[in-house]
Amino acid sequence: MYVTLYSTYVYQPARSIRGPQSALTDFLASQNISAARIRADAQARREAAAAANPESNTPAAEQPEQAGEEEDGSDDVVSGTSAAAAARRARDQKRRKQEEAIEKIKKSKAYKKRKRFLNSDEEDDDSLALALFNEKMTPLPGQMANCEMCGKRFTVTPYSRSGPEGGLLCNPCGQKLAKDEDANKKQKKKRVPAPKGGMGRRKIQSRILDGTYDIGAKPLVTLCIETLAKNIHLADDIGDLPLPVIDRIARLLSKTRLLNSRTLDLFLQPHHDDLKVYDAAKLNSDDFIKIFQLIPRLKKLKLRNAIQFTDRVMQYLTSRNMSLESIYLHGANLLTEDVWAEFLTQKGVHLKELQVYYTDKHVSDKTIDTVSNMCPNLTRLKICHNQEVSDEGIMFIAKLNKLEHVGLQLMKKTTTDPYIHVVQNIGRQLQTFSIRKVSDVDDRLLDAIHENCVSLSKLRITDSEFMTDAGFARLFRGWKNKPLSFLDLQKCRHVDAANPRSNEHMVGLCSQGFEALMEHSGTGLRYLNIHACRNIPRHTFEKVFANDKTYPQLRYLEISFCENITDFIVGCIFRSCPNVKEVNVFGCMKVKDVRVPRGKLLVGVPNAVGMRIEGVDDASD
Amino acid sequence: MMSDAPEVSKYVTLVSSDGFEFVLLREAVMISSAIKGMLDPKSQFAESRTGRCVFEEINGIVLEKIAEYCQYWYKYKDSPNVPDMDIPVELCLELLQAADFLGLDRQA
Structure with a gap:
């Protein structure tokens, strides 16, 4: 145009x-x-x-203004009497003034703002402007006005409310109106969440992340335990319930931090030989001693957050005629090195399991030495988040020749050789080998595991910056060990801030290592974590999760921050792993829109929805 | 029902120790592994022939709650967002024991 x-x-x-x-x-x-x-x-x-029917008044809306004025003029001529004309003129003038004012209002900022707020269409324009005009004309505070509801004359204050039709209300009427509105609001609030039932979206997403999300009703036992935990203050005795149920009650109480001296008594049954306290933060030293007094036959003890498990408690335990087989202590920082040594020397013969978490000073290389000399029957040793044990301590572990499960997370830097020493000496019977945050450990350990370990079912090596793809491939190719059921190699990858993209020496778990590991363990794996092994290429994933491969045991897969995961690969994973419950894909930016089969979880998709489960989507749409 | 033919009745009866009877959908009571075992035609239990399960250890009040739970479970079988059933506090321990006995401790 x-x-x-x-x-x-x-x-x-x-x-x-x-x-x-x-x-x-x-x-x-x-x-x-x-x-x-x-x-x-x-x-x-x-x-x-106009010529056809001069008498009839056409509707005002269609009549242009000029014509209206003309008509008014002609009316003037017809009516004649001057008094009436004067009155009419005065009224006209007033009306014109009002119209002008309204026009002005329509141009004003306040009007535009209000209009935008109300989002009104064209027809409402005039009425809105008129309302604003009336508002301007309402009496100011201090003036008198008639109440809109009861009609009484009253003094306007800044707090006077306006009524439903725009006029002002006297104080009693205003209060009445406010009360009614409040009641309405409350009713509305009550009505909104009720029909939803169950829980909101936020709660559902939270449960998905917790891994406690399921379709269908909760089991009755769970419902009862939840009710019981909520009303634990009413219980005097939990009676003769089976152990697993008592354990679940204990867990739930700890979760809500309800376990204290009083509720602890419910769990101290003299005929039991097993006690698990998941949150002992509110217990004092006397409570711990009470445990040993009331349960003389105790064999297995698990205490988390046992801050007040002090020297006094341990000395009491050492002096009693008790033989604990399993100790799990978390956060017992007040126990000194000497008392540990004393206990281990006296009671170490009976110990089969020793698990110590979160200690800063007092579980040291010397303590491990005592363990290796005094606890010949130990099958499980776990030391996590320890700030004292170093390479020297690890060497002592090699002396424990009945050990089957080793778990270490040491805060001090460790080197490869002590771990090799452990694997060479006791690797043959090891079922669990778990070392976390071992940044300096290299391929030689993998070779040692390949040569010595034949009964491993759980293997964890995390955060290594030196192990290479070739090392992992050598470990898994032709390994005499049966397929692993648990494997965690998270953050075994090349780290170089200056040159993050290139990985010339194939550091970390890459193509060959991943293929070899799935070849070896794929049939038995239940849990696989390759979090942040970001150099595994796309075609390797496609090959491993190809059409003809199935991994029937796999329940949990963690592939977050593996950069090359795509929608297609996630689809292949769901096809190849029919029993998988949960797949984590945080930070896999190429995953955008995957169809998740019903009953399975895909957590961490990088979009606004975040994470979802099929079935929920159907219900909400 | 008296014949040897496979169970045709859609309903089963649960009887409490004090003689209260609750008639429930057969599919609904299948959530309980114990009752499921009792009613399994292969088990040769008397219950599998008559469709009547008598619980000598469970009284009427508790069994009523159990029956209510079975229906509740059946109703919400496939829904993702289930409101919790109300458990009266005073019944909690007894009900917990009965639920444990009947194997109502896992999702179907």
Whole structure:
């Protein structure tokens, strides 16, 4: 359109220059219709209508203003009496003033704001402007007005409320109105969440992340335990419930931090030989001693957050005629090295399991030495988040020749050799080998595991910055060990802040290592964690989770921050792993929109929905 | 029902120690592994023939709650967002024991 216009302008230079024309004007011009013509037609029509029935009043909306004024003028002539005319003129003047004021209001900022807020359409414009006008005309504080509801005269204050029709209300009426509104609001609030039932979206997502999300009703036992835990203050005795149920009650109480001296008594049954306290933070030293007094036959003790498990408690335990087989202590920082040594020397022969978590100073290399000399029957040793044990301590572990499960998470830097020493000496019978945060440990350990370990079912090596793809491939190729059921190699990858993209020496778990591990253990794996092994290429994933491969045991897969995971690969994973419950894909930016089979979880998709489960989607849509 | 033909009745009866009877959908009581075992035609128990399960250790009040739970479970079998059933506090321990006995401790 514009082009043709321009060309006519070029060929007819005499034509006067105008501003831009609208498309409608152009269209009308092409139909030979002009604005002047329309105006003339309308005028003619109006005159014709006026001539046809001069008595009838056409509706105001259709009547142009000028015509209205003319009519008013003619009315003036007809009515004649000057007094009435004067009154009418005064009223007209007032009305005109009001109209002007309204026009002004319509241009004002406040009006536009309010209009945007109400989002009203064109028809409401006038009424809105009128309301604003009336508002301006309402009496100011200190003036008198009549109440809109009861009609009484009262003094306006800044707190006077406006009634439903815009007028002001006297104080009693205003209060009554406020009360009614409050009641309405409360009713509405109550009504909204009720029909939803169950829990909200937030709660559901929280349970998905906790891994406690399931379809269908909760088991009755769970419901009862939850009710019991909520009302534990009413219970005197939990009676003769089976152990697993008691354990679940204990867990739930600890979760809500309800376990204290009083509720502890419920769990101290003299005929039991097993006690698990998941949150002992509120217990004092005397409570711990009470445990040993009331349960003389105790064999297995598990205490988390046992801060007040002090020297005094341990000395009491050492002096009693008790033979604990399993100790799990978490956070017992007040126990000194000497008392540990004393206990281990006296009671170490009976110990089969020793697990110590979160200690800063007092479980040291010396303590491990004592363990290796005094606890010949130890099958499980776990030392986590320890700030004292170093390479020297690890060497002592090699002396424990009945050990089957080793778990270490040491805060001091450790080297490869002590671990190799352990694996060479006791690797043959090891079922669990778990070392965390071992940044300096290299391929030689993998080779040692390949040569010595034949009964491993759980293997964890995390955060290694030196192990290479070739090392992992050598470990898994032709390994005499049966397939692993638990494997965690998270963050075994190349780290170089200056040159993060290149990985020339194939550091970390990459293509060959991953293929070899799935080849060896794929059939038995239940848990696989390759979090942040980011150099595994896309085609390897596609090959490993190809059409003809199935991994029937796999329940849990953690592939977060593996950069090359795509929607297609996640789909392949769900196809190849029919029993998988949960797949974590945090930070896999190429995962966008995957169809998740019903009953399975995909956690951490990087979009606004975050994570989802099929079935929920269907229900909400 | 008296014949040897496979159970045709859609309903089963649970009887409490004090003689209260609760008639329930057969599918609904299948959540309880214990009752499921009793009603299994292969088990040769008397219950599998008559469709009547008598519980000498469970009284009427508790069994009523159990029956209510079975229906509740059946109703919400496949729904993802289930409101919790109300458990009266005074019944809690008895009900917990009965639920444990009947094997109501895991999702189907």
